[in-house]
Amino acid sequence: MRVARRLILTGNDATAEAMRQIDPDVVTCFPITPQTELMHKFAEHVADGDVKTEFVLVESEHSAMSAAVGAAAAGARAMTATSANGLALMWEIVYIAASYRLPIVMPVVNRALSGPINIHCDHSDTMGCRDTGWIQLYSENAQEVYDNILQAVRIAEHPDVLLPVMVTFDGFILSHTAEILEGLEDAEARNWIGNYEAKYSLLNTDDPVTFGPLDLQDYYFEHKRQEIEGMWHAPTVIREIGRAYGELSGRPYDLFEAYRLEDAELAVVALGSTCGTTKVVVDELRDQGTKAGLLKIRSFRPFPEAEIAEALGNAKAIGVLDRSVSFGAPGGPVHKEIKAALYGTGREIGIVNYIYGLGGRDMSMDNIKTAFAGLEKVAREGTPDDNIRFLGLRGEGGV
Amino acid sequence: MPQLTEIRWHARGGQGAKTASLLVAEAAAMEGKYSQGFPDYGPERMGAPMRGFTRISDKPIRVHCAIYEPGMVVVLDDTLLSAVDVAAGTPADDGLIIVNTVGTAADVRRELKLEGRKIFTIDATGIAIDEIGRPIPNTPMLGALMKVSNLLSLDTVMAQIKKKFSHGFRPEILEGNIRAIQRAYEEVVGE
Numbered sequence: 001m002r003v004a005r006r007l008i009l010t011g012n013d014a015t016a017e018a019m020r021q022i023d024p025d026v027v028t029c030f031p032i033t034p035q036t037e038l039m040h041k042f043a044e045h046v047a048d049g050d051v052k053t054e055f056v057l058v059e060s061e062h063s064a065m066s067a068a069v070g071a072a073a074a075g076a077r078a079m080t081a082t083s084a085n086g087l088a089l090m091w092e093i094v095y096i097a098a099s100y101r102l103p104i105v106m107p108v109v110n111r112a113l114s115g116p117i118n119i120h121c122d123h124s125d126t127m128g129c130r131d132t133g134w135i136q137l138y139s140e141n142a143q144e145v146y147d148n149i150l151q152a153v154r155i156a157e158h159p160d161v162l163l164p165v166m167v168t169f170d171g172f173i174l175s176h177t178a179e180i181l182e183g184l185e186d187a188e189a190r191n192w193i194g195n196y197e198a199k200y201s202l203l204n205t206d207d208p209v210t211f212g213p214l215d216l217q218d219y220y221f222e223h224k225r226q227e228i229e230g231m232w233h234a235p236t237v238i239r240e241i242g243r244a245y246g247e248l249s250g251r252p253y254d255l256f257e258a259y260r261l262e263d264a265e266l267a268v269v270a271l272g273s274t275c276g277t278t279k280v281v282v283d284e285l286r287d288q289g290t291k292a293g294l295l296k297i298r299s300f301r302p303f304p305e306a307e308i309a310e311a312l313g314n315a316k317a318i319g320v321l322d323r324s325v326s327f328g329a330p331g332g333p334v335h336k337e338i339k340a341a342l343y344g345t346g347r348e349i350g351i352v353n354y355i356y357g358l359g360g361r362d363m364s365m366d367n368i369k370t371a372f373a374g375l376e377k378v379a380r381e382g383t384p385d386d387n388i389r390f391l392g393l394r395g396e397g398g399v
Numbered sequence: 400m401p402q403l404t405e406i407r408w409h410a411r412g413g414q415g416a417k418t419a420s421l422l423v424a425e426a427a428a429m430e431g432k433y434s435q436g437f438p439d440y441g442p443e444r445m446g447a448p449m450r451g452f453t454r455i456s457d458k459p460i461r462v463h464c465a466i467y468e469p470g471m472v473v474v475l476d477d478t479l480l481s482a483v484d485v486a487a488g489t490p491a492d493d494g495l496i497i498v499n500t501v502g503t504a505a506d507v508r509r510e511l512k513l514e515g516r517k518i519f520t521i522d523a524t525g526i527a528i529d530e531i532g533r534p535i536p537n538t539p540m541l542g543a544l545m546k547v548s549n550l551l552s553l554d555t556v557m558a559q560i561k562k563k564f565s566h567g568f569r570p571e572i573l574e575g576n577i578r579a580i581q582r583a584y585e586e587v588v589g590e
Contacts, residue, residue: 008428119440141463173463177437178421180428180459276461362465 004182011174014142014181015081015107015167016041018149021189023051024105025076025196028067030058032086033119034171035109039081061086065093072102073211075201077153079104083171084111084125091129097164098133099227100211103156104164106134107149110272110323111171112359120360121171123272123324127333129166133227135234136301138271139169143181147251148298150184153193154241160233162199170273172360184249192248234302255304257296258311260286264293266375267315269308269338271297274321274356274363281368292372297334305341312342317350317379319371321391323357331355331388350378354399356391367392370399402458404550405466408451409485410475412444415537419473420451422541426551426559427455435460448483455550471495473544475523475536477502480510491515497543497587499523499536504589519547519589526582531575538576542583553584 009017015038019027027046029039046055054071058064064080071078082090087108097104108126112118126136135155139145145167152165169175184192200209215223235255246252257275260282261267268278275296285292295311297303312318322332329336335353342349354371357363371391378384390397406423410416417438424436432455439450452466468488477500479485486496494516498507504518521543523536531538538560545553557577564573 006428008425008434141461170463172437172440176440177435177463178424179435180433273463276463279461364464364467365462366467 005185007181007183008178009142009181010037010176010178011139011142011145011169012038012109012176013041014146015149015169016045017183018146018189019079020045020050021184021186022077022079022150022153022193023190024053024079026054026056026068026071026078028056028058028064028071028078028080030061030064030082030086032061032083034111034175035081035083035086035107038107038109038175061090062093065090065097068104068106069093069097069100069102072097072104072198073100073201074203075198077157077196078102079106081107081109083109084113087125087129088113091132094129094134095132096212099223101162101227101230102164103153103162105149105152105156106164106166107145108166108168109171109175110168118359119171121173121323122358122360123168123322124358126166126168127324127326130301130333133163133231134301135161135163135165135231135238135299137165137167137298138300139167139174140273140275140296141181142174142177142179143251145169145174146181146183147245147249147253150189150192151238151241151245151253155234155238157196158237158241159199161230161237163227163230163234168272173273182249182251188248192245231302235299235304238299238302253298255299255302256308256311257298259294259296261293261295261311263291263314265291265314265316265379266319266372267293267295267312267317268319268321268368268371268375269295269297269312269334270321271300271334272323274323274368277363277365278368281365281372285369285372290372300334300337303337303341305337308338309341309345312338312349313347315349317352317375319375319378320351320353321371322353322355325355325358335388348382350375350382350384351387352378352384353388354391355388361392363392374399403454403456403460404471405469406453406455406471406473406544407466407469408453408473408475409479409483410449410451410537411479412447412449414475415535416449416451416475419475419537419541420453422559422563423453423544423551423556424455425563426556429555429559430551432457433460439465448479469494471544471548472497473540474498475540477507480507486511486513486516489516493517495519495548497521497540497547497589499540501525517547517589519543519587521583521587523583526579526586530579530582531572539579539583542580543587546584546587547589553580556580
């Protein structure tokens with residue numbers, strides 16, 4: 001039997017551990033809370049000679065992503081990491097990285113965007129980037145952070161995909177919480193990651209290529225269509241790699257996880273660290289005879305629409321949890337995707353959107369119980385007028 | 400031991416509650432248990448009230464939220480007794496509260512207007528000044544917690560301290576901390 005390499009690490013340190021094992025050719029770095037300790041730890045690995053990485057300290061996140069783009073275009077395996085305002089500052093180049101089909105992997109430690117200034121968790125940073133062409137994998141705990149990063153490299157570099165991957169995890173709630181996880185042995189991890197031969201490289205003078213030239217009415221549209229196709233291939237690749245990783249580690253991964261969902265009448269849809277807390281609440285409700293379940297989204301981009309619609313098949317009421325807002329839109333980003341997924345399935349299911357946890361407001365088990373309790377009525381009466389609710393908010397609109 | 404033990408740490412920024420909350424989690428991991436340790440950051444200011452949390456269980460821990468009903472509370476600064484509701488959510492019958500103070504458990508009980516619970520006190524700041532030369536009460540509080548909680552073996556905590564302090568600390572700092580933990584383990588009293 002496989003003997004586990006048992007670790008206790010914060011989410012940040014688990015990321016640095018995965019990065020140590022990946023040993024990327026180039027890592028570009030600019031610090032921002034709550035990502036800072038991740039790069040502290042990785043910088044230690046660089047200083048101690050644990051990795052051969054070219055570690056590039058830059059003067060802003062815009063430069064961090066620009067340098068990662070340059071490195072990846074030169075054929076290097078490149079990584080960087082950021083949070084919130086840092087992601088916002090690099091946004092221009094984030095979009096470019098995907099457009100150039102550069103398989104960069106970037107851990108993003110979720111933090112609320114300013115203002116007012118706030119260092120704590122919500123998903124406004126990565127949700128704001130959901131249409132940049134990056135694959136987005138959300139993580140429930142430190143184990144998933146570590147596992148997702150090791151898988152992200154293979155997903156990004158897969159020839160059918162060739163798109164950058166963001167591995168996101170909740171600031172402080174995961175980044176600064178020490179907890180138990182299992183790590184791969186170094187040799188296993190190295191073997192899993194394998195060597196990287198870029199299909200195209202700026203440095204290959206035998207096969208000269210150009211990245212990012214002017215591309216106007218004549219071909220821009222066709223090139224975007226190719227990029228979209230890479231994303232269309234991604235679900236199959238994410239699944240294949242998730243299965244293979246399961247064979248290696250004993251922890252298989254899919255695009256989403258259905259937790260006690262098969263016969264669930266009241267279903268909650270969520271992503272990130274609150275999924276673990278929700279599972280505990282689901283178990284409690286089940287013990288009391290309530291048919292509760294959870295659909296945990298791992299891959300938000302690509303969004304596995306048809307499979308999710310099917311998995312929610314038996315629900316009479318769905319509560320969608322969003323840790324960010326989409327101003328002026330009918331509900332948060334996850335809510336809209338779920339509604340769109342169910343459109344045309346011919347099923348009338350009551351759906352309520354629960355906005356929660358903005359700026360790090362704690363998501364307690366009581367909050368989640370409140371969400372499920374609200375769904376009882378929705379199951380009986382259908383989608384109510386007040387279908388966008390604010391969980392844990394004081395004052396008007398709060399539940 | 401119940402299936403899940405939850406500890407809440409109350410301190411002021413700079414007293415080492417973050418380190419303590421993680422250190423107990425790491426020591427629990429050494430004993431093969433599942434654990435979580437995490438701080439509750441507000442503004443990161445020296446002297447501001449802050450909290451730390453530790454969970455220990457025989458089974459994997461899935462929750463990721465603050466601790467609202469801790470079985471155990473450790474208070475690293477007795478000026479917090481009048482500023483923060485340190486006893487909030489503790490069970491009246493067997494809740495455990497350990498306070499760093501020169502006062503007695505009866506003094507703490509009066510201050511908190513609290514019935515029930517088990518209250519223990521230890522002059523961890525005095526011990527830290529004597530043994531480490533600095534008023535950082537977190538490590539002696541670990542000794543006191545291990546004595547009154549029976550949560551983990553003192554040897555495991557000592558081993559974890561040695562591991563943690565083996566990197567970048569002078570040997571006399573480690574030795575001072577070990578003495579401080581041992582003394583607090585022996586000197587903690589309560590009712």
